[in-house]
Amino acid sequence: MRAAVVTFPGSNCDRDLRVAMESVFGVPVRALWHGERDLPKLDLVALPGGFSYGDYLRAGAIAARSPIMAEIVRFARRGGLVLGICNGFQILTEAGLLPGALVRNRGLRFLCRTVDLEVTTTASPFTAAYGEVRHIRLPIAHHDGNYVIDQDGLARLEGEGQIAFRYRDNPNGSTAAIAGVLNRERNVLGLMPHPERAADPRLGNTDGVPLFRSLLEAVHGAGS
Amino acid sequence: MKARIEIRLKPGVLDPEAAAIERALRQLGFAGLKGVARAKVIEVELEARGPEEAEAELRAMCERLLANPVIETYAIALLR
Amino acid sequence: MKARIEIRLKPGVLDPEAAAIERALRQLGFAGLKGVARAKVIEVELEARGPEEAEAELRAMCERLLANPVIETYAIALLR
Amino acid sequence: MNAPPITDELIAAHGLSAEEYRRIRELLGRTPTIEELGVFAVMWSEHCSYKSSKRHLRKLPTEAPWVVCGPGENAGVVRVGAGKVAVFKMESHNHPSFIEPYQGAATGVGGILRDVFTMGARPVALLDALRFGDPSHPRTRYLLNGVVAGIAGYGNCVGVPTVGGETGFHPAYDRNILVNVMCVGLADEERVFYARAAGVGNPLLYVGAKTGRDGIHGATMASASFGADAEVQRPTVQVGDPFTEKLLLEACLELMARDVVVAVQDMGAAGITSSSLEMAARGGLGVVLDLDAVPLRETGMSAYEILLSESQERMLMVLKAGCEAEAKAVFAKWELDCAVIGRLTDDGRLRAYHRGRLVADLPIAPLTEEAPVYARPATPPKPPLPFRPDPEALSIDPDAALLRLLASPELASKRWIFEQYDHQVMADTVRGPGGDAAVVRIHGTDRGLALTTDCTPVYCAADPRTGGRQAVAEAYRNLCAVGARPLAITNCLNFASPERPEVMGQFEAAVEGMAEACRALRFPVVSGNVSFYNETEGRGILPTPQIGGLGVLEDLELRVDLALGEEGLVLLLLGESRGWLGQSLFQQMLLGREEGAPPPVDLAAEARHGAFVRELAKDRLLCACHDLSRGGLAVAAAEMCLAGGRGARLEAPPPHLAPAAWWFGEDQGRYLLAVRPEEAEAVEVRARELGIAIARVGRSGGDALILEPAPPISLQRLEQAYESWLPAYAEEPQGGLEDQRDAHGGPGA
Ligand SMILES: Nc1ncnc2c1ncn2[C@@H]1O[C@H](COP(=O)(O)OP(=O)(O)O)[C@@H](O)[C@H]1O
Numbered sequence A: 001m002r003a004a005v006v007t008f009p010g011s012n013c014d015r016d017l018r019v020a021m022e023s024v025f026g027v028p029v030r031a032l033w034h035g036e037r038d039l040p041k042l043d044l045v046a047l048p049g050g051f052s053y054g055d056y057l058r059a060g061a062i063a064a065r066s067p068i069m070a071e072i073v074r075f076a077r078r079g080g081l082v083l084g085i086c087n088g089f090q091i092l093t094e095a096g097l098l099p100g101a102l103v104r105n106r107g108l109r110f111l112c113r114t115v116d117l118e119v120t121t122t123a124s125p126f127t128a129a130y131g132e133v134r135h136i137r138l139p140i141a142h143h144d145g146n147y148v149i150d151q152d153g154l155a156r157l158e159g160e161g162q163i164a165f166r167y168r169d170n171p172n173g174s175t176a177a178i179a180g181v182l183n184r185e186r187n188v189l190g191l192m193p194h195p196e197r198a199a200d201p202r203l204g205n206t207d208g209v210p211l212f213r214s215l216l217e218a219v220h221g222a223g224s
Numbered sequence B, C: 001m002k003a004r005i006e007i008r009l010k011p012g013v014l015d016p017e018a019a020a021i022e023r024a025l026r027q028l029g030f031a032g033l034k035g036v037a038r039a040k041v042i043e044v045e046l047e048a049r050g051p052e053e054a055e056a057e058l059r060a061m062c063e064r065l066l067a068n069p070v071i072e073t074y075a076i077a078l079l080r
Numbered sequence D: 001m002n003a004p005p006i007t008d009e010l011i012a013a014h015g016l017s018a019e020e021y022r023r024i025r026e027l028l029g030r031t032p033t034i035e036e037l038g039v040f041a042v043m044w045s046e047h048c049s050y051k052s053s054k055r056h057l058r059k060l061p062t063e064a065p066w067v068v069c070g071p072g073e074n075a076g077v078v079r080v081g082a083g084k085v086a087v088f089k090m091e092s093h094n095h096p097s098f099i100e101p102y103q104g105a106a107t108g109v110g111g112i113l114r115d116v117f118t119m120g121a122r123p124v125a126l127l128d129a130l131r132f133g134d135p136s137h138p139r140t141r142y143l144l145n146g147v148v149a150g151i152a153g154y155g156n157c158v159g160v161p162t163v164g165g166e167t168g169f170h171p172a173y174d175r176n177i178l179v180n181v182m183c184v185g186l187a188d189e190e191r192v193f194y195a196r197a198a199g200v201g202n203p204l205l206y207v208g209a210k211t212g213r214d215g216i217h218g219a220t221m222a223s224a225s226f227g228a229d230a231e232v233q234r235p236t237v238q239v240g241d242p243f244t245e246k247l248l249l250e251a252c253l254e255l256m257a258r259d260v261v262v263a264v265q266d267m268g269a270a271g272i273t274s275s276s277l278e279m280a281a282r283g284g285l286g287v288v289l290d291l292d293a294v295p296l297r298e299t300g301m302s303a304y305e306i307l308l309s310e311s312q313e314r315m316l317m318v319l320k321a322g323c324e325a326e327a328k329a330v331f332a333k334w335e336l337d338c339a340v341i342g343r344l345t346d347d348g349r350l351r352a353y354h355r356g357r358l359v360a361d362l363p364i365a366p367l368t369e370e371a372p373v374y375a376r377p378a379t380p381p382k383p384p385l386p387f388r389p390d391p392e393a394l395s396i397d398p399d400a401a402l403l404r405l406l407a408s409p410e411l412a413s414k415r416w417i418f419e420q421y422d423h424q425v426m427a428d429t430v431r432g433p434g435g436d437a438a439v440v441r442i443h444g445t446d447r448g449l450a451l452t453t454d455c456t457p458v459y460c461a462a463d464p465r466t467g468g469r470q471a472v473a474e475a476y477r478n479l480c481a482v483g484a485r486p487l488a489i490t491n492c493l494n495f496a497s498p499e500r501p502e503v504m505g506q507f508e509a510a511v512e513g514m515a516e517a518c519r520a521l522r523f524p525v526v527s528g529n530v531s532f533y534n535e536t537e538g539r540g541i542l543p544t545p546q547i548g549g550l551g552v553l554e555d556l557e558l559r560v561d562l563a564l565g566e567e568g569l570v571l572l573l574l575g576e577s578r579g580w581l582g583q584s585l586f587q588q589m590l591l592g593r594e595e596g597a598p599p600p601v602d603l604a605a606e607a608r609h610g611a612f613v614r615e616l617a618k619d620r621l622l623c624a625c626h627d628l629s630r631g632g633l634a635v636a637a638a639e640m641c642l643a644g645g646r647g648a649r650l651e652a653p654p655p656h657l658a659p660a661a662w663w664f665g666e667d668q669g670r671y672l673l674a675v676r677p678e679e680a681e682a683v684e685v686r687a688r689e690l691g692i693a694i695a696r697v698g699r700s701g702g703d704a705l706i707l708e709p710a711p712p713i714s715l716q717r718l719e720q721a722y723e724s725w726l727p728a729y730a731e732e733p734q735g736g737l738e739d740q741r742d743a744h745g746g747p748g749a
C-alpha cells in the first residue's frame, strides 16, 4: 500500500491520520507538504482534519487552491483513491472533487462528540469492509460540518448510491443527514466524522478501522 | 484602484447564521422584524491600468478563490 | 422598510482573516494586489412608522446584538 | 515627534507610585525618557514583577526527585518516564476576558501555549478553569458564551485538545470573571530549552506575527483594578490568530530540533521589552535592540509602541551566531515573518535604537531581579463563625435535594462547554472531560498523564488557609481516583487588591495552606501565576487559588474511571464521614446560606487514602472510583450512575447522622469505590489494616438511584436534572451593550 497524508498550513490531524493508517496498513505512510508540485507514485492520498489556513474565508477554500491540489485532482481523475476527513472533506468540496458544500453547523457552535452513524453503502473501496455492520459510532469535531446540496444534486447522490454515511441523529443540520459522500466514480470519499480517532482499542473505539481495512483490501485484494 | 466585492449565499441555500440572528433579535423584543440576510464584503485595493483590467482581475479573484460557486454569488463594484 | 448594516473592525484591530486572504490571492498570482479588508453586511427588513423609528430600532439592534462595540464599528443605511 | 514631558499624571497613568519614580530617577541619575518610563512601568508592574507576592511564594515547596525545573522559567518541568518530561503551567487572562470575552479568552490560550512550546515541548493538553458571576447577572451569559467560544476557537484551531477544566458561578465574580488556562506539553528530557541567553554577540531573532498597536500596556492593565471607566481600556484589546500560532508552533519545534537555538522566550506581557530583558537577565548579559528592524503591521509606530506592544503570536530567540540563514529558511517554509532585531552584549544594559536615536539605555538588573518587592500589610483572616443549622432543616427528602443540587449551576453538567472543545485531536485522549481527571496518553507509549484543575472558592473565602490546603488536596484526590501517581502542580492565584490588608491576609494564608498540603503530599509547585486586583470599585472576588495537578499512570491498562458499568458491584465508602455541612453546597442551595467553616483537611489521611486507592487500582480491584467533593456522597453516587448508565441502591444513613449530613456532607479525603462482591472483603481488610475507615454503603444495579428510604430516582430524571440547566441557560438570547454598560457601572450605576 502506497499511501500519503498531505499537510497544509493549519492541518492538525495529519499525524493522527498517519498513525491510524500505519497501524492498519502495516507500512509507513508518507507525509506530503502542500507546496509540493509532484506526487510520488501512490495508491491513496488522504487529506486530514484541522484548520487549514485558519479556515479563513471558507473552511478548506484556501487549501483547495494549494499547488498540490492540482496534482491531487489529476490523480483522482485518473482513478487514484482520495480520502478527505473533516477539513479534508471541506477541501475536496472546495476543489470540486465532491459535490455540495459544508457550511456552519445549524447550532452555530463547534461540536465535539461521538455520534451514531449508518454506513449507507458498502459498495465502495472505503466502506466494503463494514460488511453487515451498518451501525457504527465515530467522533465528530467540527464547526462547519453542515452539508448542503441542492435538490437535483441530492437526487443524483441518492440515485447513484453516493451517500456513504448518514448521521442517525443529525447533529449539524446536514441535508438528508449526510455525513460522508463519494464521487460518482467512487474513488473519492469525504466525511466529517474522524475514523482515525476510532482506530485504537486504547482509546475505546475501533469503528474507524474497517474504513482503512477497506482501502487496504481495495488496493491489495481481500485477505490482505 | 479600490473595489468592493459583495458575496452572498444563493437564494435557496439556508443560512444558519442569519436564522440565528433573526431568532435572537426577535427574542430580544424587536417585534417589527421581518427578515435578516447576510453578505460578506471584501474590499480590495489593486493596481490596474484601467477599470476593465481591474474588473477582469477582480472577477478572476472571485472565480478562483473568493466565492464558492456552488453556494455563493458575488457582485463587484469599482470605487475609483 | 429595508436597511443595510455594515460592520467592520475598528482601525488598528488585527484582522488575521483579511491577511490570510491577501496572502492567498498573492500566491495565486494576483501581483497588482495592494490590500484586502473585510466587512460584514446584515440586511434587515423591518416594520416601522418612519425612518426615525427604523433608525432607532436598527441602532438598538447593533448596540445590543449585532456589533461588538469593543472592537467593531457599524454604519446603518436605510434603503427604504 | 516630540516626547511628552514626564509629569505626575504621566507617572500615575503608568501605574507607578511617586516612590517608585523617585527610585527610577535615582537609578538612572537623570530623568527617564518616555520609552524608559514605559519599560519601567511594565517591568515593575505587579504582573511582571510579582512585587507583592514574591516573599510569600518562596514558602511553596518546589522540589522533588522528579522535578527537572521549578518556578522561574516559562513553565515547570517534571519527569514522567520513558525519557519524557511534562512541561506545564497555568495562566490567567481575567481582565481582558471581561472586556472582550472571545478575544480575551482566545489570547489567553495562545499565551499559555507559547509558554509551553517556548521550552521545546509539544503542547498535548489544555484545561480551563472558569469563574463567572451570578447566572442572573445581566452580563454573565454574554461572558460565558464569549469565553467558551474564544477558548474553543483558539485551542481547536491550533489542534491541542482541551481535556478538562472547571466552571463555577458566584456573585463575587459578577464584574471580575476568572479565565485560567493550563497547558501541558511533552518533550524529551535532554531537549528542553530555557530562556537563558548566552554568547555575547549572538543575534536576537524576532519570529511570528507583525507588531501592531495591540494591548499596549496590557501588563499594567492586568495589574489595575477596574474603575467605572473600563471602556477607556478598549483600544488595548488584542486579537488572537490561532492559525499563525499553529505555524509558529510547528516552525519553532522544527527549528529547535536542530542545533541552532540558544534560548527562547515568547513575547507575552510587555512584548519585546520583557522577553529580551528576561533572557538577558537570566544569562547575566545585556542586549542592544534595533527597533527599526522589527516587522510592523501599522505605519507610524513610535519607539514606545514598538517596545511595549503586546501583539500576539510572536517569539524571540537567541540564535547561535551564523545560524541566521538556517533559521530564516525554516520560518520561510512556514510563511512566518522573522528578523534579527538585536544582539547580546556583555554590559548588562538594555539599549534600544530607533531611527538613529538611542531611546532607552537602562541597567537590566533593576528591571528584573532587583525590581521592587513589597511586604504589604496583611490582616489575618477572621475565623469563620460556626454553622448551626436547626435540626429540622437537616431532615430532608434526599431525592428532591439531590435533584436540586444536580441542577445547580455549580454541579450541573458542563457538557455544553466541553463539547465545544475538541478534546480528542492528537488521538491520545484516553479520558476527556467528564471524569475526575483527564487522561492523555504519552504518544507512542503505554503511559498516561492525568490532569485536573481544582479550587473551591467558598471554602477559601471562609478560611483561606483551609481553602488552600483543600484545593491542593482535591487535585491530589482527582489524580489518585483515576489510578495516577500525583507528581506536581501549577497554580494561578487569583485575588483582589493586594493593597488591602485583608486581601493580603487571605493571600498569605492561602499560600501557607497550599504549602502545607504540597509538602505533606509530596506534590511540589513547579510553575504558576499570580493575578491580583480582581476587584471593581472595592468589591473583590472570592480568593481563588486555582490548582492544576499533573500525575502519571505507568500503564494505561490500570486506569480507573468513575463510570459504574456493571450490575451487583459493592459500593465502598473510603474515609471518615462526619457530616460536615459548613460551606457546603447543600447549605447554599437548599438553605440559601454560606456559613460556617469549610471541612477540615487531614493531610496525613489524604496521603494515606490516595496511596491506598492507587494500590487498589494497581491490583485491578477497582471497577469504578470517584472522589467525593461538592455535594458529598449522594452527588458522587449520582455522577457514577450517570457516567455508566447504571443505577445503584444506597443504604439509609447511619443513626448518628442527620440525612442531610450523611448524603450531602462534604468531609474531605473520601472516595466511593465500586468493587466486585467477591473481592469486597479483601479490600475492607486491607483498609482496616492500614487504619483507614471503610464502609459498605450500597450496590450497583437497576436503572434508578435509590437513596434509602427515599423513593427511587430514575436515571432519566437524574440525567434531566444534570444535563438541562447549562444549555438552557447559555442559549437564551444574549443582551449586548446595555448589559455591559450596566456591568461597567456606567452612568448612574
Ligand atoms: N470549563 C471546562 N472545560 C472543560 N471541562 C470542564 C469544564 N468545566 C467542567 N469540566 C469537566 O466537567 C467535569 C466535572 O467538573 P468538576 O465538577 O469540577 O469535577 P470535580 O468535582 O471532579 O473536580 C470534569 O471532568 C471537568 O473536566
Ligand SMILES: [Mg+2]
Residues within 6 Å of the ligand: D166, D436, D452, D453, D454, D478
Ligand atoms: Mg475537579
